[in-house]
Amino acid sequence: MRSERQRPVEAPAPVTGKDDAAGHDDRFCRLVPAGDWDALPADVRRRFSRHLAGQAVATYSGEIVWTRLSRAGWLLAQLCRLIGAPLPVNSSGPAPAAVAVSEDRASGGQCWTRLYGRARGHPQVIHSAKSFAGPTGLEEHIGGGFGMALTVGAEADALVFVSHHYFWQAAGLRLRIPAWLAPGTTVVTHQHLGCGRFAFDLKVTHPLLGEIVNQHALFRDG
Template sequence: MHKQNQGNNHIKWHLGKNWHRLHPAVQRRFNRLPTADKPIVYKGNMEVVACSKAGWLFAFLTKIIGNPLSPYQGKNIPMDVVLTTRPDRPGVYWCRTYYFPNKKPFSVTSVKKDDQGQMMEMVGGGFGMFLDVFAKSGELHFVSSRYVWKFMRWYLPLPHWLSPGKTHVIHQDLGQGNFRFSITMDHPVLKRTFYQTGIFHEHHD
């Protein structure tokens, strides 16, 4: 069990000397902290939003904890991503809103924060995952190492087979202010359950 600790998401600290292996544009995006008054907003287009039958089942079953997984599929789906912080709450909140045709906007909110020197991402109901963070070929990578459930002040590890799979997120700079965001989830038995990829840019009012 991992006892909870307070802290803010600090990607530069987690990467250490490997921070300089990131593309300079990626460094600029992640070397700042949004606030409630000044959120960071990205707009883009998810070229692919896909899930397997098992992935759809995971999405359906996790609706009770706040829709952390999209049950819908499609191509060229508009998306907004808003990063912010909350007073007296650790971490950076990420709200991703998908605009599937003929459906209500579908939002997924999570918070990235530190715990005992490890980065983690939490969704609803006390569920979340610890993340390994690394730089490769100028890209920023997040890879889940363990899914957990928060019980009081502790995090209880969940069996890998109960999760939608190992999560791998890649942030790749494309130049001219654009970047690619990709996420895959691969289950040890059910294989690939989710895949999404799209191109985004920062939005200024």
């Protein structure tokens, strides 16, 4: 690991979470080129511009259509249980799912909670926190001090989040995890399906082992 004191990419302008006159949250919008953002479907822009003030919670319900883990992906998911199980822990077929998003005004970020049903046993609950900070302007913290810096892009009818690098931080110390020790590239896609519906895809691809995690889910506005 190495220190994060030198930023690997040019830092964007600080994303403060300032709301416009209509009460929209512009933090995700500011991470995407204006023309690309404006070209996104209205439903996608609305979901990622929702102003979650006070106790407001945005909810989405649907199903996990499939979860596919390679042997390496399964092993990684089990190891990640030590830091809160941020990855699906087993391959599975259709299962109910729900997502809740709330604002964390104290930290200036958002709290994301995902509930995934399973064929046997209790549902898996995944907690993470997004902060609008760091060299790329967006980070996802998954527990145990671990997180990943994300870049955000718009592609036709989808908003795409791609891992730039992973890190560990605690007690004021921040270390970047070297590429050879990282799980690979994580890509999360939020794709518009129309009528208040969207697809969620999670893929983790290792440079040597190939695709190790592939999850496809369908959600609708709550």
